[in-house]
Amino acid sequence: MGAPAAPNDHIMGVYNRAPLAFERGRGVRLYTAEGEEYLDCLAGIATTGLGHAHPKLVQALKDQGEKLWHVSNIFRIPGQEKLAAKLCDATGLDVVFFTNSGTEAIECALKTARKYHWANGQPERIEIIGFEGAFHGRSYAAVYAAGNPAYTEGFGPALPGYRTLPYGDMDALEQAITNETCAVLIEPVQGEGGARALPEAHLTRLRQLCTEKGALLIYDEIQCGLGRTGKLFAYEWAQDARPDILCVAKALGDGFPVGACLATAEAGKGMTVGSHGSTYGGNPLAMAVGIAAIEELTAPATLANVRDVTGYFAQQLSGLKDRFPDIIAEIRGKGLLIGLRLVTNNRDFMGLARDQKLLIAGGGDNCVRLLPSLLITREEAREAVEKLERACEAARAKAAA
Numbered sequence: 001m002g003a004p005a006a007p008n009d010h011i012m013g014v015y016n017r018a019p020l021a022f023e024r025g026r027g028v029r030l031y032t033a034e035g036e037e038y039l040d041c042l043a044g045i046a047t048t049g050l051g052h053a054h055p056k057l058v059q060a061l062k063d064q065g066e067k068l069w070h071v072s073n074i075f076r077i078p079g080q081e082k083l084a085a086k087l088c089d090a091t092g093l094d095v096v097f098f099t100n101s102g103t104e105a106i107e108c109a110l111k112t113a114r115k116y117h118w119a120n121g122q123p124e125r126i127e128i129i130g131f132e133g134a135f136h137g138r139s140y141a142a143v144y145a146a147g148n149p150a151y152t153e154g155f156g157p158a159l160p161g162y163r164t165l166p167y168g169d170m171d172a173l174e175q176a177i178t179n180e181t182c183a184v185l186i187e188p189v190q191g192e193g194g195a196r197a198l199p200e201a202h203l204t205r206l207r208q209l210c211t212e213k214g215a216l217l218i219y220d221e222i223q224c225g226l227g228r229t230g231k232l233f234a235y236e237w238a239q240d241a242r243p244d245i246l247c248v249a250k251a252l253g254d255g256f257p258v259g260a261c262l263a264t265a266e267a268g269k270g271m272t273v274g275s276h277g278s279t280y281g282g283n284p285l286a287m288a289v290g291i292a293a294i295e296e297l298t299a300p301a302t303l304a305n306v307r308d309v310t311g312y313f314a315q316q317l318s319g320l321k322d323r324f325p326d327i328i329a330e331i332r333g334k335g336l337l338i339g340l341r342l343v344t345n346n347r348d349f350m351g352l353a354r355d356q357k358l359l360i361a362g363g364g365d366n367c368v369r370l371l372p373s374l375l376i377t378r379e380e381a382r383e384a385v386e387k388l389e390r391a392c393e394a395a396r397a398k399a400a401a
Helices: 055-067 078-091 102-118 140-146 172-174 201-214 282-296 300-325 347-357 379-401
Strands: 024-027 029-030 038-039 094-098 127-131 164-167 181-186 216-220 245-248 259-263 326-333 337-342 361-363 369-372
Touching: 024 094, 038 379, 055 282, 078 094, 078 259, 078 282, 094 102, 102 140, 102 245, 127 140, 140 164, 140 181, 164 172, 172 201, 181 201, 201 216, 259 347, 300 326, 300 337, 300 379, 337 361, 347 369, 347 379
Parallel strands: 127 164, 127 181, 181 216, 216 245
Antiparallel strands: 024 029, 029 038, 094 259, 245 259, 326 337, 337 369, 361 369
16 A cells, blocks of 8 residues: 555645644644744734634634534524624724635625626726735635736736736826726735835825725725724724725634625625625624624724734834844834844744744745734733844854854
8 A cells, every 4th residue: 555645745735834733822822732832923824813712712612613503694694793783883884795714805895896886887897906015815816906926827817807006106006097997905004015004194095096086995904904003904094094895804703714895885785686605604603703803803902902012012123123234124014013024034034933932924025024912912022022033143143154
């Protein structure tokens, strides 16, 4: 029969995995089967926003798991109605479609936008304007909405109706919106693209441009939303910048697969019976976790903690950059979506951080990202900075060797 298969032989090779496996987690800590403890400033890529094994979420999952996991969306699901009301109350938007993931929320948003113009008698308005450095997921429409060649190469003909502009170039955007523009899709703070935050004045201008030219404004707040910047959503830092359509996921389930596409009643008017659907999206198990999560994410104490720890990180990381200008070139991001653009190779630096038992994320433009739990304390943030400092020392020593 031959030798037994290695552990990864049956896993499709699309991930460049770190040589680690975790058995359990608690708060901002992860533990291997051998008992090694890591400080988690990766959080499943901004997903475990309330940390690992949050007791309120664990109890919600247990309680619902003993009652009902799944029914079809051909029936009412009271948990959907409750969570949708909480999301709409928090945003001022009107309707919600629940998904299993962020990329499915993006797909729903793109379909909703195009169907809106079709319902208005303007079927020619199909063009989606996106931005360089964006990441909206891995589905076929999502990769073309972002326009990153690394994610589109080899998958056949380009999907029509998508255009990519430089991130933050408002003059280019003003010229680009035409009578064929359906919507503008943007992350108020880019994650994968290198932790770049759009200036608040740009968000206000973006809203004005879309209103003036009849295009819908879609925010992808899958990574930067749900408290990560110190407000529930990043667009709230700007004046008069509310979207027509909003995509959320990640922290909405704290690691349980759940996402949502929100829209105004006007933007969503084309999505009638049969226009869209999902087998698993919004099932009772996901809704129980989502309700528990949103109650914690919207708590004033949670958002206040984000703002407080953000200030601490900003001060400490600025000092770290001053001490290691040969390692750290720039501090970026907003709130607890923190980017360090490096002089040294970012993938190598992630490995040096792991050597210090610190988990951080990669990012575009040679960045690494800190995406910790929103409940991280100042003491835990201090520990993260100390571990980063030792990683910087190791990077400097490696460069000198």
